[in-house]
Amino acid sequence: MHEISLVQGLLQQLHDLAAEHRTARVTKVTMVVGPLSGVVVESFQFGFDILTREDDLVRGAELEIVIPEVSYRCSGCGAVEKTAGQRPRKCSGCGDPILIAEQGMGGDVILQQVEMED
Numbered sequence: 001m002h003e004i005s006l007v008q009g010l011l012q013q014l015h016d017l018a019a020e021h022r023t024a025r026v027t028k029v030t031m032v033v034g035p036l037s038g039v040v041v042e043s044f045q046f047g048f049d050i051l052t053r054e055d056d057l058v059r060g061a062e063l064e065i066v067i068p069e070v071s072y073r074c075s076g077c078g079a080v081e082k083t084a085g086q087r088p089r090k091c092s093g094c095g096d097p098i099l100i101a102e103q104g105m106g107g108d109v110i111l112q113q114v115e116m117e118d
């Protein structure tokens with residue numbers, strides 16, 4: 001599962017951060033998961049729950065997932081639709097099925113914030 005390796009990468013990042021800050025506990029992790037990244041949020045949460053159970057640094061830490069909005073521009077009429085959910089199947093204005101995702105964090109998975117204990 002793709003999400004498991006993402007969580008493994010995240011844990012590595014957290015260990016590096018914890019070493020830098022000389023902390024032994026991570027209490028909360030905030031991730032930005034773009035709706036175009038292909039990451040299934042439920043699977044990511046599941047992987048996080050499983051892997052953090054085995055890890056003293058992050059055991060019991062809260063995971064918050066933020067899904068940013070992505071703008072889609074219609075190639076037919078130029079209308080823009082914004083959504084944090086599924087890519088719209090067609091333009092709600094003219095019905096054109098070709099919608100182009102605009103800039104933003106749509107395809108990215110980013111570690112946004114980490115809360116640690118002193």
Ligand SMILES: [Zn+2]
Pocket residue numbers: 074075076077078079091092093094095096
């Ligand atoms: Zn349109």
